[in-house]
Each structure stands twice: as C-alpha cells, then as structure tokens.
Amino acid sequence: MxxxxxxxxxxxxxxxxxxxxxxxxxxxxxxxxxxxxxxxxxxxxxxxxxxxxxxxxxxxxxxxxxxxxxxxxxxxxxxxxxxxxxxxxxxxxxxxxxxxxxxxxxxxxxxxxxxxxxxxLGVTDVGARFPHRVTYHPTCHSLRGLRLGDRPHQLLRAVEDIELVDLPAADSCCGFGGTFAVKNAETSSAMLTDKTRGILDSGAEVLCAADNSCLLHIGGGLSRQGSAVRVLHLAEILAQGRGAER
Incomplete structure (x- = not known):
C-alpha cells in the first residue's frame, strides 16, 4: 500500500x-x-x-x-x-x-x-504505552463532520497502562472554530471556560484530541489558569512505544 x-x-x-x-x-x-x-x-x-x-x-x-x-x-x-x-x-x-x-x-x-x-488497517492496538490519566475531547469536526464515533476511544483503550477517564460535556464545542474565536472572542472565551472546567473536573493529566487547532485553543486556556494539564494530539500518545521504546 x-x-x-x-x-x-x-x-x-x-x-x-x-x-x-x-x-x-x-x-x-x-x-x-x-x-x-x-x-x-x-x-x-x-x-x-x-x-x-x-x-x-x-x-x-x-x-x-x-x-x-x-x-x-x-x-x-x-x-x-x-x-x-x-x-x-x-x-x-x-x-x-x-x-x-x-x-x-x-x-x-x-x-x-x-x-x-x-x-x-483494522488495528486498535498499535503497541503504545502511556502511563497517565487521559481524557479525550471530540472536536466538532471529528464528532459531527467525520463522525469518528468511538474510534479514538478504541485506540486509547488499547494503550498499555493508560487510565482513560470521561470528559464531562464532552460533545460541547471548545469555542475555537478558526476565525470564530477572533470574531466572537467573548462567546468563544465563555465556551472555553466551560470546556476547561470539564477537563479539570475529570482529573485528567493529559487532554488529547484529533485536531491540534482545538488543542491549541484549550491549552492556552488551561495555561492561563495555571493548570498543569497537558494537551497532546492522540497520535503523540499512540507513538509512545512499549518495551525498549519507553
């Protein structure tokens, strides 16, 4: 292929x-x-x-x-x-x-x-290990556009030593939306506040998603609040290998 x-x-x-x-x-x-x-x-x-x-x-x-x-x-x-x-x-x-x-x-x-x-490829276990508490944010395009469903969760559940926790109000928008966050800054900020509250309530160490644009937006909000929660693209979690690659 x-x-x-x-x-x-x-x-x-x-x-x-x-x-x-x-x-x-x-x-x-x-x-x-x-x-x-x-x-x-x-x-x-x-x-x-x-x-x-x-x-x-x-x-x-x-x-x-x-x-x-x-x-x-x-x-x-x-x-x-x-x-x-x-x-x-x-x-x-x-x-x-x-x-x-x-x-x-x-x-x-x-x-x-x-x-x-x-x-x-028909694969869910990609040989990853990530010993951290993780929650997943389904971005609007992944959730409503591509309808990825539970594919990201299938991959995350197969990661060795991960602790996957639910994100409250997971299907709500983070408020980014490209230029929406610039043209409608106050509304975007309010949506971001709701999203970061859910992330903090989840107790996760790491937030992951399938779009770095939303992670940039959310990561900025978490940083401004002094939060230690990291944001990572899902691919970067799956790239963490087992055995000699740890």
Whole structure:
C-alpha cells in the first residue's frame, strides 16, 4: 500500500511532532510513509472565510500532489472533512472537467488518522504505552463532520497502562472554530471556560484530541489558569512505544 502523510499547514508550522508521531505509528505497523514536499494548504481557511474561488488552486495542487497514493493520511479531522466534503464542490464550481475527474479519484483515498487505523488497517492496538490519566475531547469536526464515533476511544483503550477517564460535556464545542474565536472572542472565551472546567473536573493529566487547532485553543486556556494539564494530539500518545521504546 502506498501511503502518504498530509500533515496540513497548521501542523507543519506549529505542531510538526504530530506528523512525526503519525509516521512512527505507521512504521511500527510495517508501512512506509511518503511525505510529498509539494503539499501546502488544503484551502480550509479560504473556504471557511468565503474565498472559494481562491481555494480552487489549492484543490488542484492537493489533487496533483497526492495522485496515485492508495491512502492519504492526515492527523486533522477538520482538514480531512474539508477535503472529502468540499473539494468536490470547489472543483465543480471553480475548476475544469479535468480537475473534477482528478478530485473524484483522489478524495476517496483521504483518511483521518484514527479512521485509517481502525477502518482501513483494522488495528486498535498499535503497541503504545502511556502511563497517565487521559481524557479525550471530540472536536466538532471529528464528532459531527467525520463522525469518528468511538474510534479514538478504541485506540486509547488499547494503550498499555493508560487510565482513560470521561470528559464531562464532552460533545460541547471548545469555542475555537478558526476565525470564530477572533470574531466572537467573548462567546468563544465563555465556551472555553466551560470546556476547561470539564477537563479539570475529570482529573485528567493529559487532554488529547484529533485536531491540534482545538488543542491549541484549550491549552492556552488551561495555561492561563495555571493548570498543569497537558494537551497532546492522540497520535503523540499512540507513538509512545512499549518495551525498549519507553
């Protein structure tokens, strides 16, 4: 299977360790992972702020960059959702017939990291060990867009020595929403306060999720409160190996 990592521009800029963690897990499972250097943004920022014609060249670049791979894996539920749901729309409305055909070929091979492990590879135990108390925040895109369901929990429950605890009001939004947190700062802050209260009430040492953008937002709120709770992408937990890799 030819597997490519789509890291996303956000992770590439701010959370490169998440991409390394994805590669660590997939290589541990016996897969070689390519990282096409031509990859850039998927166009989510443009699409979500109304610059849809301007997003079309990014759709074209994505389709050309990841053409021919059996699987394109990304550690971002929001970007995976944008590609699968909106790339065909952007190609239809602002692209050529050739682009529409290429997008139709590439998009079905795009997978969010946890669904690739559970649905495509059929794996829940990836050989991880993480002796900490952890809670999981289902981001809006992972919960309502991709409908990841319990896939992240299946993977976390298989981690050796982990203590997985429930997050109160887990399905509530953290208040990030990209530019929403900037344009509606007061509302966003109120939502974040509710989310951090639930995290602190859970007694977790670590909060994980499938989107670093939400973790950045939540981590900032926890830090400003002086909390010692860490935030980690789920992939970084799964990358913590057993035995000699501890």
């Amino acid at each position: 030819r597997v490519a990592l789509f890291l996303t521009c956000f992770n590439d800029t701010m959370f490169p360790d998440t991409g390394r963690a994805v590669v660590t897990v997939l290589e541990r499972l016996g897969h070689t992972v390519d990282f096409p250097q031509e990859q850039t943004c998927c166009g989510q920022m443009h699409f979500n702020t109304g610059y849809r014609p301007e997003a079309a060249p990014l759709v074209d670049r994505f389709a050309r960059t990841f053409d021919g791979y059996d699987a394109v894996v990304t550690p971002s539920a929001s970007c995976a959702g944008l590609i699968r749901d909106q790339h065909p729309v952007l190609a239809r409305d602002h692209g050529s017939p050739a682009l529409r055909r290429k997008v139709a070929e590439v998009v079905p091979h795009v997978h969010e990291f946890t669904e690739f492990l559970v649905d495509v």
